[in-house]
Amino acid sequence: MKFNNIHFTKKSLMTAFLLLSFIGVTETATASYLYQDLQEQQESYKQYQGKIVDSETNKPLVFATLSIENTNISTVSNTEGEFSLKVPNDMAQGNVMISFLGYETKSIPLNQLQEDKNKIALETSYTELSEVNIAAPKDAKALVQETLLRKGDNYFDDPTLMTAFYRETIKKRRKNVSLSEAVVNIYKSPYNTDRRDALQLYKARKSTDYSKLDTLAIKLQGGPFNTLFVDMIKYPQYIFTEETFEDYDFSFENSTKVNNRLIFVINFKQKEYITDPLYQGKLYIDPDNKILTSAIYTLNITNREKASKMFVRKKPANANVWPTNIAYRVDYRERNGKWYYGYSNVQLEFKINWDKRLFNSVYSMTCEMAITDWEKNIDGTTPRFKDRIKSSIILEDEAVGFSDPDFWGEYNIIEPEKSIESAIKKIQRQLRRAKSKDDGTSLGM
Numbered sequence: 001m002k003f004n005n006i007h008f009t010k011k012s013l014m015t016a017f018l019l020l021s022f023i024g025v026t027e028t029a030t031a032s033y034l035y036q037d038l039q040e041q042q043e044s045y046k047q048y049q050g051k052i053v054d055s056e057t058n059k060p061l062v063f064a065t066l067s068i069e070n071t072n073i074s075t076v077s078n079t080e081g082e083f084s085l086k087v088p089n090d091m092a093q094g095n096v097m098i099s100f101l102g103y104e105t106k107s108i109p110l111n112q113l114q115e116d117k118n119k120i121a122l123e124t125s126y127t128e129l130s131e132v133n134i135a136a137p138k139d140a141k142a143l144v145q146e147t148l149l150r151k152g153d154n155y156f157d158d159p160t161l162m163t164a165f166y167r168e169t170i171k172k173r174r175k176n177v178s179l180s181e182a183v184v185n186i187y188k189s190p191y192n193t194d195r196r197d198a199l200q201l202y203k204a205r206k207s208t209d210y211s212k213l214d215t216l217a218i219k220l221q222g223g224p225f226n227t228l229f230v231d232m233i234k235y236p237q238y239i240f241t242e243e244t245f246e247d248y249d250f251s252f253e254n255s256t257k258v259n260n261r262l263i264f265v266i267n268f269k270q271k272e273y274i275t276d277p278l279y280q281g282k283l284y285i286d287p288d289n290k291i292l293t294s295a296i297y298t299l300n301i302t303n304r305e306k307a308s309k310m311f312v313r314k315k316p317a318n319a320n321v322w323p324t325n326i327a328y329r330v331d332y333r334e335r336n337g338k339w340y341y342g343y344s345n346v347q348l349e350f351k352i353n354w355d356k357r358l359f360n361s362v363y364s365m366t367c368e369m370a371i372t373d374w375e376k377n378i379d380g381t382t383p384r385f386k387d388r389i390k391s392s393i394i395l396e397d398e399a400v401g402f403s404d405p406d407f408w409g410e411y412n413i414i415e416p417e418k419s420i421e422s423a424i425k426k427i428q429r430q431l432r433r434a435k436s437k438d439d440g441t442s443l444g445m
Contacts, residue, residue: 061100065098073091143290154339163372168226223367277301308321343371349365
């Protein structure tokens with residue numbers, strides 16, 4: 001695999017990270033006030049915050065979807081079940097729909113929600129065994145093949161302009177060391193074509209604490225493309241091709257429900273005699289309409305040398321790097337009988353084994369993207385090539401520093417986890433102290 005120009009094999013997704021030595025680098029994150037003009041904007045929206053939980057166990061529901069009924073506005077809950085939803089004032093009398101795989105969908109009038117501390121409990125959706133037995137197809141593999149072939153019938157067949165929120169984080173063990181966020185415009189081409197989607201960066205910000213990175217600067221290459229290409233329906237070639245489809249075994253596991261429709265869970269796993277790193281996981285398919293609603297899967301990293309070559313572009317000569325976990329998720333949403341890409345995430349965990357060092361370094365990288373609004377792109381307009389995000393982008397290098405808390409304005413985001421919030425606040429304090437010190441030095445000159 002050649003990362004400079006982002007060439008791919010048919011057996012790997014694009015996710016890749018850079019591992020670069022930066023001993024002696026003095027770069028620090030700097031605060032930017034590029035978007036202070038937000039103060040001139042009048043608030044035309046209302047924000048609701050809260051938490052989605054299981055009604056019986058009270059456990060948080062991760063990546064639950066919240067959407068305003070009869071609109072394209074939506075967001076998802078974070079890994080702690082917390083959400084933040086911004087709604088235009090003219091929709092204040094609408095309803096918010098909350099859905100989660102395996103749970104009954106709930107509709108709540110917005111005028112019944114508070115601005116914060118909302119706690120929304122969803123009830124488990126049970127499926128009768130008799131219903132499953134009657135509806136069950138006979139061949140899991142055939143069901144997957146037909147679902148992929150019928151993407152033109154069930155998914156968006158018009159050019160669409162989507163607004164998305166994207167976040168990527170890097171941790172050293174449990175400590176956040178880098179965070180980048182962006183609002184991205186996605187010029188989504190119809191699912192029944194092979195044309196790639198075009199991306200345009202609208203807003204971006206970052207925060208990096210290099211002091212926790214020892215002698216390494218770790219950067220993720222590809223930015224939002226890492227999550228976009230997890231859209232299995234639009235880009236099946238990164239998982240299933242005519243050649244690789246026969247390398248997998250497919251089997252039925254059980255059934256569940258999403259948005260009150262019966263969904264079959266299909267396991268897929270590479271055949272035992274296949275030695276190349278392929279994928280294994282679960283596909284959630286509506287068997288009646290042949291619709292993929294979700295997919296959760298991982299890369300087989302048993303052969304860690306081959307897996308490492310798929311992801312590491314550059315590393316120090318005195319270090320061995322290998323992934324310990326590579327996981328993917330994609331969720332689809334439905335509007336007016338058509339489905340579309342709604343959310344995806346990628347998680348990478350890896351170890352660095354240094355020569356002549358007793359302990360390994362452990363890092364994890366996570367990137368996620370959620371569609372927060374969309375509209376039909378009737379005339380099929382796309383941005384000029386010079387205005388598009390390149391698939392080789394390193395978002396951290398493109399983004400500015402963290403600025404005021406109203407940076408995103410009316411745009412919906414994925415609520416940050418508490419660990420991310422505390423990391424941002426800590427780094428901001430460090431920046432203020434550094435700025436104060438610099439100002440004092442300049443005054444004494």
